[in-house]
Amino acid sequence: MIELTAADGHKFPAYRADPPDTPKGAVVVLQEVLGADPQIRKIADGFAAKGYVAIAPALIERGVVAVEPCNDELPIAEGSGFAEKVGTDGPLADIQAAIDAVKDVGKVAIVGYSGGGYLAYLSGNRVTGLACAIGYYGAGIVDAYQEKRKIPTLIHFGDNDPRTLPEDVIQFRAKRPDVSVYTYPAGHGFDCEEGNSYDKLAASKALDRTLFWISQYVEGQAPIALKNAGAYAQAKTEKKKKKTSDDQGPPMD
Structure with a gap:
């Protein structure tokens, strides 16, 4: 664990995992309204194994009481009051500090889960220094549709999620x-x-898409013109190429 300091002077711990070789870039990992618990540290270690510096700031230090990780009921109950207890300004300041702590290694992506998924979505338009944002089943994302996205944004939802219909x-x-x-x-x-709702197949598919997204926008690879790749991939293709008529956004699968 390392200690970070936000712009408002708030000090908080963060878990950092470094790759064995020269980093390809960095990933900020946001928790499910919990601290940098074992599940989040495992995810950070996974990104490090793929070649990225991963940092997981303990946003919970802003004042939310910790609960056991991945209990299906507790994160939902705690998450419903997260914004009321802590707000978003403080966590976003902490996220900015985490970005600043790793931006020297290259471009930075942000990946968040549940409450962290919502904050990852907000971060795309509220903080600086991000190349892309990825959110997993963040309640509240569907209500935050007003602003055009400033950076490439990828979201994963479960069809059977009672918090996002x-x-x-x-x-x-x-x-x-x-x-x-x-x-x-x-x-x-x-x-x-660690949770009762874990779905290995869904998790594997989402991870593949997340890693592809990060490799494309963090490593700076030339964009690949995939069908339904989304507006950002299309925007980066050569101007002389016209947008295909069947680019309707990602499929619902």
Whole structure:
């Protein structure tokens, strides 16, 4: 663990994992309204194994009482009052400090889960120094559709998530075509191995898409023109190439 200091003077711990070789870039990992618990540290270690410096700031230090990780009921109960107890200004300041702590290694992505997924989505338009944002099943994302995204944004939802209904996801897609959204036949917390809602197949698919997204925008590879790749990938293709008529955004699968 290391200690970081936000712009407002708040000091908080963060878990940092470094790759064995020269970093390709960095990933900020945001927790499920918990601290830098074992599940989040494991995720950070996974990104480090892929070649990225990973840092997981303990946003919970802003004042929310810790609960056991990946308990399906507790994160939902705690998450419902997270914004009321802590607000978003403080956590966003902490996220900025985490970005600043690793930006020297290259471009930076942000990945968040549940409450952290919502904060990752907000971060895309509220903090500086990010190359892309990825959010997993963040309650509240579908209600934050007003602003055009400033950076490439990828979101994963579960079809059986009681906190984000499928019809709300459909409406979000229509209102924010600049966001790449994928859905899975799974519930809230489908990526959390310690939880009752863990879905190995959904988690594997989401991780593959997340890693591809990070490699494209953090490593700076030339964009690949995939069908349904989203507005950002299309925007980076050569200007002389016209946008295909069947680019309707990511499929609902």
